[in-house]
Amino acid sequence: MSTSISSTSPLVTMKGRKNGFILVLDENCAYPVLLAELKEKLSVNHQLYQEGPPISVKVEAGNRYLSPEHRDELIAVIRSYKSLEVEQIESNVMTRDEFENQEKKEQLISVAQIVRSGQELMIEGNVLLIGDVNPGGTIRATGNVYILGTLRGLACAGFGDNDSKAVVAASIMKPTQLRIGSHVSKLDAVGEQRQQEEGSDSHTIEVAYFDQEQKKIVIGKIQNVMKHRDLSTDFKRNS
Amino acid sequence: MGEAIVVTSGKGGVGKTTTSANIGTVLALQGKKVCLVDTDIGLRNLDVVMGLENRIIYDLVDVAHNRCKLNQALVKDKRFASLSLLPAAQTTDKMSVKPAEMKKIVDALKADFDYIIIDCPAGIERGFQNAVAGADHAIVVTTPEISSVRDADRVIGILEKEKQITPPRLVINRIRQHMIRNGGMLEINEIMDILAIELLGIVQDDDDVISSSNKGEPIAMTPSSKASQAYRNIGRRILGESVPLMVLDDHPGFFHKVKNLLGMR
Known part of the structure; x- marks a missing residue:
């Protein structure tokens, strides 16, 4: 037949x-x-x-x-x-479920609070935090983490999905620890990494991302990071 | 109807009890009816600092378990008629009182007093929950040390979740100006950047605080001392006055003075 x-x-x-x-x-x-x-x-x-x-x-x-x-x-x-x-x-x-999951992954949730010591903010999708993450506080997102404030605690982007393309951006980047997907970077390593960039003290948003070539988490000014890497796809997901 | 203020910190040894005793004394000096409540059951200290230890007959646990009337347990301060103390029990532990019982006691005290100052034990367990249960306001005490600021931050996070309590205010205690100057201590601005709550006052480290505690006389009763001045300012701010922050006392050395004279700062 x-x-x-x-x-x-x-x-x-x-x-x-x-x-x-x-x-x-x-x-x-x-x-x-x-x-x-x-x-x-x-x-x-x-x-x-x-x-x-x-x-x-x-x-x-x-x-x-x-x-x-x-x-x-x-x-x-x-x-x-x-x-x-x-x-x-x-x-x-x-299916409806697949669509909803995808929707959740791509959503941008904004939260206005200070994530204090001992507190944990977990977001499915991307998170825009208006406020600080203090030492001892944790912010996690399955997608990207954007912080309008100071990051002093732990930030984890691409949580659960092991998405090493996710990024952590903060107005002031002083993390105790950064995690992107399954990669972990401690402060000393981050500090070293940053010194290679010129003058990290100026008031510009910094972005942490996983560098596929160096195989480690790197922090850069947003302008420089955009040169090295096409962040626009990451940011476009939210529009 | 009075207001209940809990004095807390998370970390131990930063000066909760001293702060409670002095704020209570200062408010009483301003003519307010004040009741100090010690919730550090099992490790009570407030009565010692206030010099009222030998007058305790009943305590907080007795009141909570209806073994006596609230009035019977209150210890009147011999120096000011408007100041009373509800002491903690020394024989049992923090689990012997429930937050609901504590709230009932504080609510009852509010009818008779203008201010109820609740001295909270260290930690964030049952003792803390008891102390916070009846409070309307909170004062967080910290020192310019990383560990103390970290714990204060944790406690502020918990207090912010308690809906009946107004946003907590901060007292920075035991400031040593010379250590801040040479970078050995956190600066006040750094602390404020992290904790981001209203600053109620700053208190300099002062040897007299310890000696007066040992005598059972809160430092606030010795008007000449810097720490006393700081506590008076805190008391006035609690009463709603606007008092500028104290200029921290600096004892510049000889070379410093010479440099100043020569304009080489």
Whole structure:
């Protein structure tokens, strides 16, 4: 039956591109039928896919919802050929839960308070604190931490998600400890790091981020950090 | 209807009891009816500092457990008729009184006194909860040391969550001007930057505070001393007067004076 449908209009279309191809999946047919056709399509060129140079594969599912199990299954089918690498699986559809989780991750929550010794502020998403974090106080966010005030305590960005792209920004940066994702930086190391930047005493917002090359947390003036690193994507998430 | 003020700090040994005794004395000197309440059950000191130890018959725990009337437990100060003390018990511990019982006692005292000064024990456990239960206002005592400021910060955080208490005010105690000058102590501005609450007063370190405590006479009764002056100012600020901060006493050395003369500061 599947062959008869595919003869009229293909359920899986392969589009070539520079370093690989895109698999465009039909939106309307049943999932098992689709999977069967995908296997069939890939098996035609199995020799090339097993032994050839690496090929990057992008999957476009259109308006079909793919559950996590379906995604795993698709990846497994494609990976069964050694040269094929799954770059991305794209779908226009997400469940309400997934959407809400994403919404939470991207939200910016503003809080006006002094986080004092022994207090802990935990925010899902990004946090804008209007106030200080005192020594012994802790601020955590799954996303970025922005502080309009002095950071003297512990700040943790990318908490839980191990997001090493998250940043901590503060008007005055004097932390006891900084954490970004799973990376930890203590004050002495931070102090050393900062001296390499010119004149850290001026009144400018400083940003702490994880430097992929140096493999450590680095503090810089916001202007300089933006030169080295595209922070705009991080900040854009909130708009 | 009186006001209840709790004097607290988190850390021990920063001068809560001395501050309580002196604020109470100063307010009584200003003609207010004052009751000092010692909530440091098991480690009571306020009665000793006030020189009233030998007149205690009943105590706070007796009142809480209805073993006596509130009036019977109050010790009247021999020097001022308007000053009384409700002493803590020395034999039991802090768990013998519940915050609700404490609140009832303080509420009863408010009917008879203008000010109830509650001396809080160190720590943030039951004793602290007892002391805070009936309070309307709070005074946080700190010294210019990192550990003391850290604990004050913690206590301020807890006090700010107590809805019935107005924002706490700060007393910085035991300031040693020469140590601040050579960087060995935190500056007042640094402390204020971190704690960010209203400053009620600053008290210089003064040997006379200790000797007068040992005599059972609060320093506030010796008008000549600097610390006494500081406590009087604090008392007037509590009464709502606007008093400028004291200029800290500086004893410049000989070389300093010569330098000053030559204009080489």
